[in-house]
Amino acid sequence: MQQKFFFQPSKSVAKRLTETFDFVWPTAAAIWNLRWQVVGIVQVCPDISEAELLGRFVAGSEIRGANLKKACITTSWSGQQRQFAKFLLFEFCALYEWWCESMHGRLSLPDGSSKALQFPTSTKGNVKRGVGSVIDAATASGSSVVGAAFFPSLKTNKKYAPIQIESLLTCYRYFKELRNSLIHGSGDAVEKLKSSETNYRKLSAADLRAAEVPAFIPYSGSGDPDISLRGVVGFGEIVLMLVSTLDIELSKTALSEIEFKECWSRVHGDGPREVATVDANRRAHRIRVLSKNLGLPTPKVSVEFEEWLRANRLVHY
Template identity: 50%
Template structure:
């Protein structure tokens, strides 16, 4: 994944998302197994004390305060999946918010665009809002050089989902409003949540470009908002698609030129790199230098070489 993204912020967020994907199901399986072992032991030894349970399952781990009876006997598996899903939901939303702020800072764009990156497109009193406004501002001026040399190479990222961008953000809004209701509303729905759920419920797998729509539990009036562990994990993949799609789109902006130049100088030094004049050796050398920036192999051209030279990156 690192080789198919442009911004350092994107690489870091994608790495963290991958780590969470690798963590979630083995951890859920471990919790399930612990429940089975504790309940089985208690079934044949119902008089076991708290300390005996701790010694059997927690001793030597360094963990303190684990109430195994409450966790494995008094709480249902559904309750524990809900808790796990809530933790992940908050983390996924925070990661996307961090990506919005970090990518804008890296590109030298206004921090106020962060909100637009978190909403599908809309128009209020003739003013454009949401993702269309953000992309119009950031990509309003495009780099023909980076579009040909870098952007085209990034398009092979399998998470790139530009045709589904608006729908991905409708999905994001639903799960973000769930998160907001759980964190700020005590599990009670807001008007924003109700509207976001209605918009999300209308989406299909084709709309999102996925095999399975992230599962959700429709809100029932009078009941608390519930989340699905499977659905939240699916939402994590939606976040990854958003990050990859927007990163790749922004790689063709003129703002991305500054990112490229800054990273080149950080890796290769402030002085121009001396390049061989032999065309084959020169092309090979350029590709290696770009690869050291943690970018895919560029499409080299006379125009790209001239741009590198004009910016005092090579001589």
């Protein structure tokens, strides 16, 4: 799944999410089939030992410590799905947290931005909080000639959903509080989960620009919250939409110039690259090639973009 991104942390997260999506359902199907194979042989040979089961099903795999009777007979399929869902939930939350922290440091965003990027916009007094505060701080630095060059291509990313950003973060908050409740189980964590669930219930598929709202199991009011594997997989798509959307929104600001110059220097070296030609179309083609070599989508090469490249000693005629 090829997506268009501007910032390197976004590319890294998208790659990891794609790898995870490719892993999820085949692995779940493999577990399902293993369960029935183990159940079948135990029914035929009820006295079969754990060592014999391991010899039949995992010999040569280098897997150690497996207890197939416990995993495939004692533990229910729904129980295994819950465990699988937990692994994915922790992974998806960690990936988005890492992205927020990476973008905070990479773009020198204001203190607290890595946390603010994890919350919908709200206002306390006259102070804006959440994602809106980060967008405001980023746009205060001005628009970007670089961003204008790449935005026409970036906005074709199918996961770009600027209108839905607040709803996407409302969804994120529910799953993040679910994760916190599963880990901590404290009264405070549960109260935050209940509050986020109330907000999440109000969302429709259109609010998230998704085929369906990622499934959730309402909190019963006692004990550990339950978790839906289908819902968590859907949440992974929401994380990808968040990263895609915020990457593209931040690319439109002057902060994108920092990223572009660093990438250019890393790939093309410190000296300006030769693009001299009397033919403006050939010169623009050369600039597009040099830009794509950075792992970026194809830019729209305007006179302003050319002048910016020359002024920053990235190219010369």
